[in-house]
Amino acid sequence: MLSSPTVRTSLIFTAIALVGLVFADIAITAANPWKDLGRFFLGVVTPDFFSTQGLATALLRTVAFAFVGVALGSVCGFLLALVYRAYPVRIFCAFVRAIHELFWALIFLQFFGFHPLTGVLAIAIPYSGIFAKVYSEILEEADPEPGRLLPPGTGVISAFLYARIPDCWVQMRTYTAYRLECGLRSSAILGFVGLPTLGFYLESAFSQGHYSDAGAMLILFYVLIATLPLWVKPKLLPVYILGAPFFLGDGMPIVWGNVARFFTEDIVPSPLKNEEGWAGMGAWFGDLFINQALPGIWNTVILTQIALVATGIIALLAFPLISTHFGRPVRRTGGHVFLVIMRSTPEYILAYILLQLWGPSMLPAVVALALHNGGIIGHLIGRQSSSIILRPDAPTGVNRYTYELVPRVYRSFLAFLFYRWEIIMRETAILGILGIYTLGFYVDSAIQNIQFDKAMVLILITASLNIGVDILGRFIRKKLALQTMPTC
Amino acid sequence: MSGFDLTGLTASFGGERVIGPLSLSVREGDRVALVGRSGAGKSTLINLIHQQVQGHSSLVPQNLGLVNALQVFHNVYMGRLDANATWYNTLTLVRPFARDSREVKALLEELAMPEKVWIPAASLSGGQRQRVAIARALYRKADLLLADEPVSALDGPTAHLVMKLLKQRFRTSVIALHDVELALAYCTRIVGIQDGQVALDEPSDKLTPADIMPLY
Numbered sequence: 237m238l239s240s241p242t243v244r245t246s247l248i249f250t251a252i253a254l255v256g257l258v259f260a261d262i263a264i265t266a267a268n269p270w271k272d273l274g275r276f277f278l279g280v281v282t283p284d285f286f287s288t289q290g291l292a293t294a295l296l297r298t299v300a301f302a303f304v305g306v307a308l309g310s311v312c313g314f315l316l317a318l319v320y321r322a323y324p325v326r327i328f329c330a331f332v333r334a335i336h337e338l339f340w341a342l343i344f345l346q347f348f349g350f351h352p353l354t355g356v357l358a359i360a361i362p363y364s365g366i367f368a369k370v371y372s373e374i375l376e377e378a379d380p381e382p383g384r385l386l387p388p389g390t391g392v393i394s395a396f397l398y399a400r401i402p403d404c405w406v407q408m409r410t411y412t413a414y415r416l417e418c419g420l421r422s423s424a425i426l427g428f429v430g431l432p433t434l435g436f437y438l439e440s441a442f443s444q445g446h447y448s449d450a451g452a453m454l455i456l457f458y459v460l461i462a463t464l465p466l467w468v469k470p471k472l473l474p475v476y477i478l479g480a481p482f483f484l485g486d487g488m489p490i491v492w493g494n495v496a497r498f499f500t501e502d503i504v505p506s507p508l509k510n511e512e513g514w515a516g517m518g519a520w521f522g523d524l525f526i527n528q529a530l531p532g533i534w535n536t537v538i539l540t541q542i543a544l545v546a547t548g549i550i551a552l553l554a555f556p557l558i559s560t561h562f563g564r565p566v567r568r569t570g571g572h573v574f575l576v577i578m579r580s581t582p583e584y585i586l587a588y589i590l591l592q593l594w595g596p597s598m599l600p601a602v603v604a605l606a607l608h609n610g611g612i613i614g615h616l617i618g619r620q621s622s623s624i625i626l627r628p629d630a631p632t633g634v635n636r637y638t639y640e641l642v643p644r645v646y647r648s649f650l651a652f653l654f655y656r657w658e659i660i661m662r663e664t665a666i667l668g669i670l671g672i673y674t675l676g677f678y679v680d681s682a683i684q685n686i687q688f689d690k691a692m693v694l695i696l697i698t699a700s701l702n703i704g705v706d707i708l709g710r711f712i713r714k715k716l717a718l719q720t721m722p723t724c
Numbered sequence: 725m726s727g728f729d730l731t732g733l734t735a736s737f738g739g740e741r742v743i744g745p746l747s748l749s750v751r752e753g754d755r756v757a758l759v760g761r762s763g764a765g766k767s768t769l770i771n772l773i774h775q776q777v778q779g780h781s782s783l784v785p786q787n788l789g790l791v792n793a794l795q796v797f798h799n800v801y802m803g804r805l806d807a808n809a810t811w812y813n814t815l816t817l818v819r820p821f822a823r824d825s826r827e828v829k830a831l832l833e834e835l836a837m838p839e840k841v842w843i844p845a846a847s848l849s850g851g852q853r854q855r856v857a858i859a860r861a862l863y864r865k866a867d868l869l870l871a872d873e874p875v876s877a878l879d880g881p882t883a884h885l886v887m888k889l890l891k892q893r894f895r896t897s898v899i900a901l902h903d904v905e906l907a908l909a910y911c912t913r914i915v916g917i918q919d920g921q922v923a924l925d926e927p928s929d930k931l932t933p934a935d936i937m938p939l940y
Contacts, residue, residue: 381785388778
């Protein structure tokens with residue numbers, strides 16, 4: 237078994253995670269973690285839907301930001317997909333999607349303030365980069381034959397509309413709908429940096445110990461996502477997209493002087509501003525790199541590797557919950573509900589909740605990342621395992637799991653896992669805002685100290701790290717000949 | 725001008741030569757049947773001719789090249805996308821003009837499937853799909869027909885109906901056919917392909933099925 241490259245790769249990654257555990261700061265520091273967790277669950281089962289008047293508004297804003305951001309992102313992404321062959325476009329898209337929505341929000345907050353544009357752009361910009369990549373992959377896979385058959389002299393637009401789009405349409409629509417679901421999660425967590433979406437109210441409910449309010453918000457959020465197919469209909473879509481901009485709220489007016497100052501002064505490295513020359517610049521960057529970037533990178537990488545392996549373990553444990561090869565329909569329904577809750581909770585919210593309950597350390601982050609991503613991969617693998625047809629006399633129970641199913645789904649499991657590697661790293665970096673010492677922590681502190689020049693450099697370093705992991709993940713997937721669909 | 729001359733034609737696939745060197749001259753009014761064992765290079769030859777005439781032909785490729793998500797009407801209409809302005813084509817995608825749908829419907833009527841005009845190509849049977857590709861070629865109205873086994877999925881009477889229609893509408897054609905009877909009945913010239921070479925080139929009225937059989 238050790239000679240199999242997939243097993244060897246898994247063992248190497250597990251070993252790295254175990255070594256990481258030695259260095260990681262894993263602890264429960266809260267005085268009474270289980271009591272708090274108990275109070276939280278009590279809150280979830282006794283939700284109070286009517287205490288805050290802001291709840292309905294928060295949900296409306298969450299939906300509105302998601303719609304406007306995703307719609308704008310998909311239009312821009314589509315246009316970018318048409319020119320995706322160009323190398324600079326690829327680089328640009330890789331770059332904008334390597335920066336997390338919350339980082340974009342933090343940047344725009346500095347010069348647009350609490351204007352709706354901040355939230356819209358924070359979603360639209362990274363989503364454009366993602367849409368461009370996936371749309372272009374879908375368009376590339378379309379059958380080229382109809383296009384080849386068109387009479388010479390056919391216009392470019394006509395050819396595109398007749399021979400390209402129709403066969404891609406369903407796939408693009410499915411992916412866009414999936415992204416809308418992600419958009420709702422992104423929109424919800426934007427509240428944590430002060431925009432008027434769900435996260436804002438969730439944070440204030442938590443900080444005041446109003447667990448029933450928090451429970452009500454979470455339940456409504458699950459209902460919102462679970463009923464997405466019921467209320468998002470193709471015919472209603474134009475109504476939503478045209479209506480959504482009117483429900484973003486007014487926020488504060490944009491002060492254009494701030495915008496100009498941000499670009500011409502705030503983000504200019506301070507040695508350049510103070511005319512300290514290249515020597516000053518070197519010292520400034522060296523200090524920033526050694527004291528902030530390096531510890532940030534170290535913690536981000538350690539946390540990512542632990543979370544990656546934990547995600548894999550959760551996914552492998554969770555997929556039998558919905559697989560038709562185990563259990564009866566009733567238990568499978570329970571499994572579905574469990575996995576839906578796991579994957580619909582944004583990891584940021586999960587990490588926030590656990591951090592409140594267990595106190596600051598890497599543990600809440602690892603558990604949050606593993607539960608969310610493990611839920612997603614477990615769902616995909618479980619669905620795939622259900623399509624496997626076993627021989628009638630196949631073993632049952634644990635033997636069925638270890639001999640019949642895991643070997644068959646292991647390759648796609650690894651493919652999904654390596655696909656999500658970059659996503660896990662992006663999230664790990666952002667969880668720093670919650671007080672874990674990953675890159676996001678240093679970005680957030682720099683912003684708190686009004687050192688936007690340092691914040692920008694740290695964000696650029698984070699983006700490069702994500703791009704690097706993305707490339708490494710793709711390399712490993714290629715080396716192991718693993719394939720994934722883009723809808724993951 | 726719908727004839728063409730091919731000389732010294734070669735094609736390789738994965739380093740292995742599948743066609744040629746081969747010369748073929750087709751004059752206006754020729755109805756050429758390409759016959760030969762499968763793998764002899766007929767499809768490759770059809771594709772090479774398509775390139776040679778720079779797309780100025782009505783082509784029915786073996787894999788048909790239909791857009792599955794579009795209705796039959798649009799798949800047929802695509803044969804003449806070059807004839808109309810972009811705005812006209814775009815509008816047609818949303819709502820076809822009566823003039824065009826009448827014309828397409830008439831064509832489908834001749835192919836014995838008028839009721840399928842508004843059905844997506846994806847939900848058609850193999851024989852119906854083949855007739856949609858033929859309707860597209862007819863709608864295209866090029867001077868030269870290039871067809872690769874255009875009736876392979878059709879039953880006897882329908883195959884005859886289609887071959888008759890193709891003979892009526894195109895003065896010049898090159899059709900790959902494995903059915904020797906059909907080749908002799910509807911074409912004026914039989915070109916036998918063997919191992920990528922022309923092994924036989926005779927007017928069809930001088931041949932009997934027995935003369936062609938050695939090619940298989």
